[in-house]
Amino acid sequence: MLKQIEGSKAVAEAVALCRPEVICAYPISPQTHIVEGLGEMVKSGELTPCEFINVESEFAAMSVAIGSSAAGARSYTATASQGLLFMVEAVYNAAGLGLPIVMTVANRAIGAPINIWNDHSDSLSQRDSGWMQLFAETNQEAVDLHIQAFKLAEELSMPIMVCMDGFILTHAFERVDIPTQEQVDGYLPPFDPRQSLDPKEPISIGAMVGPEAFMEVKYLAHAKQMQALELIPQLAAEFKQQFGRDSGGLVRTYRADDAETMIVAMGSVLGTVKDTVDELREQGHKIGVLGIISYRPFPLKEVRAALVNCKRFVVLEKSLAVGMGGIVATDVRMAVSGTGLKGFTAIAGLGGRNITKASLHKLFLEAEQEKLEPVTFVDLDWDVVNKQLERERQNRHSGPIAENILFDKGMSTSAKFG
Amino acid sequence: MGYQTVKFYQTGTYTVGNRLLAPDERSVQAGELRSNSINSGHRACQGCGEALGARYAIDAAMAESNNQLIAVNATGCLEVFSTPYPESSWQVPWIHSLFGNAPAVATGVAAAMKVKGKTEVRVVAQGGDGGTTDIGFGCLSGMFERNDDVLYICYDNEAYMNTGVQRSSATPPTARTATTMPVGKEPGNVFGQGKNVPEIAMAHNIPYVATATVADLRDLEYKVRKAMKMHGARYIQIFVPCPLGWGAASHDTIKLARLAKETGMFPVFEAEHGEVTGVLKIRNKQPIEEYLKPQKRFAHLFGKHAHPEMVAHLQAIADRNIRKYGLLDEEKAHG
Amino acid sequence: MFQIRVHGRGGQGVVTATEMLSVAAFEEGRHAQAFPSFGSERTGAPVVAFCRLDDKEIRLREPIMEPDALIIQDPTLLHQIDVFSGLKPDGYVLLNSAHSFEQIGLGELVKQRGHARMCTLPATELGLKHVGRPIPNVPLIAGFAALSGMFKLESVVKAINEKFSGKVAAGNIAAATEAYALVKKQMEERAHA
Numbered sequence: 001m002l003k004q005i006e007g008s009k010a011v012a013e014a015v016a017l018c019r020p021e022v023i024c025a026y027p028i029s030p031q032t033h034i035v036e037g038l039g040e041m042v043k044s045g046e047l048t049p050c051e052f053i054n055v056e057s058e059f060a061a062m063s064v065a066i067g068s069s070a071a072g073a074r075s076y077t078a079t080a081s082q083g084l085l086f087m088v089e090a091v092y093n094a095a096g097l098g099l100p101i102v103m104t105v106a107n108r109a110i111g112a113p114i115n116i117w118n119d120h121s122d123s124l125s126q127r128d129s130g131w132m133q134l135f136a137e138t139n140q141e142a143v144d145l146h147i148q149a150f151k152l153a154e155e156l157s158m159p160i161m162v163c164m165d166g167f168i169l170t171h172a173f174e175r176v177d178i179p180t181q182e183q184v185d186g187y188l189p190p191f192d193p194r195q196s197l198d199p200k201e202p203i204s205i206g207a208m209v210g211p212e213a214f215m216e217v218k219y220l221a222h223a224k225q226m227q228a229l230e231l232i233p234q235l236a237a238e239f240k241q242q243f244g245r246d247s248g249g250l251v252r253t254y255r256a257d258d259a260e261t262m263i264v265a266m267g268s269v270l271g272t273v274k275d276t277v278d279e280l281r282e283q284g285h286k287i288g289v290l291g292i293i294s295y296r297p298f299p300l301k302e303v304r305a306a307l308v309n310c311k312r313f314v315v316l317e318k319s320l321a322v323g324m325g326g327i328v329a330t331d332v333r334m335a336v337s338g339t340g341l342k343g344f345t346a347i348a349g350l351g352g353r354n355i356t357k358a359s360l361h362k363l364f365l366e367a368e369q370e371k372l373e374p375v376t377f378v379d380l381d382w383d384v385v386n387k388q389l390e391r392e393r394q395n396r397h398s399g400p401i402a403e404n405i406l407f408d409k410g411m412s413t414s415a416k417f418g
Numbered sequence: 419m420g421y422q423t424v425k426f427y428q429t430g431t432y433t434v435g436n437r438l439l440a441p442d443e444r445s446v447q448a449g450e451l452r453s454n455s456i457n458s459g460h461r462a463c464q465g466c467g468e469a470l471g472a473r474y475a476i477d478a479a480m481a482e483s484n485n486q487l488i489a490v491n492a493t494g495c496l497e498v499f500s501t502p503y504p505e506s507s508w509q510v511p512w513i514h515s516l517f518g519n520a521p522a523v524a525t526g527v528a529a530a531m532k533v534k535g536k537t538e539v540r541v542v543a544q545g546g547d548g549g550t551t552d553i554g555f556g557c558l559s560g561m562f563e564r565n566d567d568v569l570y571i572c573y574d575n576e577a578y579m580n581t582g583v584q585r586s587s588a589t590p591p592t593a594r595t596a597t598t599m600p601v602g603k604e605p606g607n608v609f610g611q612g613k614n615v616p617e618i619a620m621a622h623n624i625p626y627v628a629t630a631t632v633a634d635l636r637d638l639e640y641k642v643r644k645a646m647k648m649h650g651a652r653y654i655q656i657f658v659p660c661p662l663g664w665g666a667a668s669h670d671t672i673k674l675a676r677l678a679k680e681t682g683m684f685p686v687f688e689a690e691h692g693e694v695t696g697v698l699k700i701r702n703k704q705p706i707e708e709y710l711k712p713q714k715r716f717a718h719l720f721g722k723h724a725h726p727e728m729v730a731h732l733q734a735i736a737d738r739n740i741r742k743y744g745l746l747d748e749e750k751a752h753g
Numbered sequence: 754m755f756q757i758r759v760h761g762r763g764g765q766g767v768v769t770a771t772e773m774l775s776v777a778a779f780e781e782g783r784h785a786q787a788f789p790s791f792g793s794e795r796t797g798a799p800v801v802a803f804c805r806l807d808d809k810e811i812r813l814r815e816p817i818m819e820p821d822a823l824i825i826q827d828p829t830l831l832h833q834i835d836v837f838s839g840l841k842p843d844g845y846v847l848l849n850s851a852h853s854f855e856q857i858g859l860g861e862l863v864k865q866r867g868h869a870r871m872c873t874l875p876a877t878e879l880g881l882k883h884v885g886r887p888i889p890n891v892p893l894i895a896g897f898a899a900l901s902g903m904f905k906l907e908s909v910v911k912a913i914n915e916k917f918s919g920k921v922a923a924g925n926i927a928a929a930t931e932a933y934a935l936v937k938k939q940m941e942e943r944a945h946a
Binding site for chain 2: 021022024049051053054055059063064065066067068071073075090093097198199201202204206207208210213
Binding site: 002004006138167168171172173174175268269270271272274275354355356357 | 771772775776778779780784785786787788789811812813814815816818
């Protein structure tokens, strides 16, 4: 049913349609509206049977999900940013134990400095945790990916994060087609766990594993993600059959056929990128887009195939590997290794910095002319950066960086639009 | 409290000979139908108090739940010695996740059982004092305040034994650990620190809180069975001497547990909804030295560079416990 | 694409206003995207929210820097921030005030832009009168429907019914209806002036 609805509310409805049996909730912006929506549905009896547990921390949220999933219940939680970091030990543990938990990550920056706005630092920090990560471009895709995620996770008995841009998607009201219960039931079978704590058949889960077997267990986690590379397109095709929509898959291209310059990105910024590319196409520029939906597993083959015919590409990413450059860009460059393609990394939108069409225009044209630095920081205020560097050169006791920069920007007291 | 009608210590021995009892009066452990939840062959040290306590506790919980039990384990000695892959001592469904999250994992298991309508299946979580009173404390308090249907058992041996005997918030003052060495002006662990988790558990007003020792296994079984008859969050802290960590003889495990109780150092009591409802009285009060001297972790209190003032301070702590909980009959009479 | 920027203060229902605008547009079969200028706003602090309308899917995710219309829920903001920043030359302005633009010192602006697309509305008073609370957002949305002709009043009423129920919905519908009529009347008076 078509609805004009907040992204978080739409995701809450989609998750409820997946019949989760245990939901653990801990508040953190910008994911909170999702679990609030689910909590209301459980309390009103609309979503039943389901246990909704208000836990005392994100660490507990993931731990409760570990317990409930291991005991055979379909388990869900949502988090973001510091919350994801607070649960990291349990995040790795859930993957290590092979528990098919589904978690929404409303992507948000990581402090310090504390910042509640969107970028991809949080879930990307869990790149190697063993969790799969799918990135939604729109709220419609966020809804659809959750439904696919439960199926994918349970098929492989591995956990999965559905990543959606915090605020930009979670708090946006837009048109979303919410499927019916019958449609979802026809797509997603009841949870049939590969392992389950049951007094009838006692098993031990979580034993200590020494050097004699640890590598095999870890390899199998990798093997499962390699299987996911096959399964994700298959599930997207089945999804299209059942729901009539293209959603999910590994990657998606846009106006890429004859493109000489390709823009690679993940998440909601793809919309602004596509609008910019349309305008540049009208001006005769041969430019196209590669959207990555599946960040883990990373579809090396599909990324290579999408880029191999262009002349150059820009990875536009909302994340930064400090001391190195791009995080997604590293993977993309791995995918095209040996092709001799010219690749640029553009770091943009950190901590919610607006990514505007105007900035992208400039960036893409510079990329086309191959005038970009290998790593570009989009819309970085160099005056402020240089001022602070100078301050540090001149004064040993130069004070806290973030507060100095706020002072320089004159933003410390007055709220400012834009 | 969990008394047996026949008091064998009156015959001059503390050993409980269940063979002399009628079958229906026997302990779970002496019964023919005991579940052997933690099977033999595990790798605990000789004289391990935790292995003994866990065996009694889990078998009792199995008996009371009609063998419908799922066990959750924090990281620690119990987890390590019972499950070196690919072997497992556990004859019950068992999961180990992390050091600090056993209460939350147990909450999840209990929630799964509830949502699936398996109301007959009960959940026990367990950990050592480090996993319980320190790193798992946030999750423990959360599980308590939500009154989740979990019995949490803390096997308290007063330090991080699995990592090589470091101080925990359950380590007593003056005790030597690898991080509270017997050097300097105040050798061993300092006075004025640590926390009393049974009392903190009581402050959550949960249905049941109890302490027990491996010296009185009848009482231990009684408390586990009583806890298993209830629903909601329940907590039992079992005093389990660690020969290795305490520098004590393996054959002294039971004796030290008994002395901890008989000196007043470890008050044995039970409480319902935040109120103490029973205490195990001291039968034969002992001076604190009797408890301290067999343990190398307290050796620096005695001998050439003795610290009698510290011994006196420990005695004062024991005496305060005796007053506070009414551990002596005459105290009760005067109180 | 038509882009609306709403300025107000925390507690005045600024975000709700854009959400309801988007619902009204949705009710008329259009694509709409409403989103706040995400922040940890506190009651009384300046707040901005945005709404885009289009006949096709809206992909753009940048904030609205060159709006086609401004709804200003609190006239005291005029002294604090540049609410008119980026407003298109033929853009609409709806200001919550019981006074005229001239009376609050914006006579010059009206001279530059002309009267046809600018209007003030005593929205707080309407909120107090019909809902019992000084929340100006619903009267302003209805007033904007009248000013711009972008929506029918019925679509605003549908959006109200989706958000509220019972007495609150009825009060808001009454406020919206009066606001719509007030703005229509102003527009007609000017057209005949």
